Amino acid sequence: MKKTFVFLLAFYSLVQAQVPDGKSVFETYCWGCHHQSAEAFGPAFTTIANKRSKEEIMAYVLEPKAMYKAFGYKRTVMSQLKLSDAELNAIANYILSYKGK
Numbered sequence: 001m002k003k004t005f006v007f008l009l010a011f012y013s014l015v016q017a018q019v020p021d022g023k024s025v026f027e028t029y030c031w032g033c034h035h036q037s038a039e040a041f042g043p044a045f046t047t048i049a050n051k052r053s054k055e056e057i058m059a060y061v062l063e064p065k066a067m068y069k070a071f072g073y074k075r076t077v078m079s080q081l082k083l084s085d086a087e088l089n090a091i092a093n094y095i096l097s098y099k100g101k
């Protein structure tokens with residue numbers, strides 16, 4: 001019984017560790033250029049969250065070069081980042097958590 005419990009606990013923490021959290025994706029990949037609530041090199045997450053959908057955010061992060069014209073930019077200087085689907089999903093949810101803030 002005790003062994004099963006320990007095993008389940010270990011398994012649970014392993015699964016937890018693999019689900020990327022939006023804040024850490026932000027700190028790893030976006031922080032140098034974006035800030036949650038202030039305009040930095042790139043627009044603030046509050047600004048983005050108030051005008052874009054989740055699909056738009058994910059598409060932009062996936063390939064800024066394919067999206068910048070549609071978003072109204074004359075050029076793009078944002079780096080093309082290699083995020084996993086789970087990281088992409090987590091960062092889009094994280095940005096959208098700033099909607100209305």
Ligand code: HEC
Nearest residue numbers: 029030033041042048057060061064073076077078079091
């Ligand atoms: C090298 C700096 C840089 C990095 C790193 C970067 N960005 Fe950007 N980002 C920009 C700039 C500058 C813009 C403005 C348009 C452009 O140049 O593409 C932008 C634009 C965007 C937009 C579109 C804004 C709009 O008009 O709605 C989104 C969404 C975005 N960034 C998300 C992210 C996310 C999420 C990350 C991290 C995973 C990230 N960016 C990393 C610089 C960066």
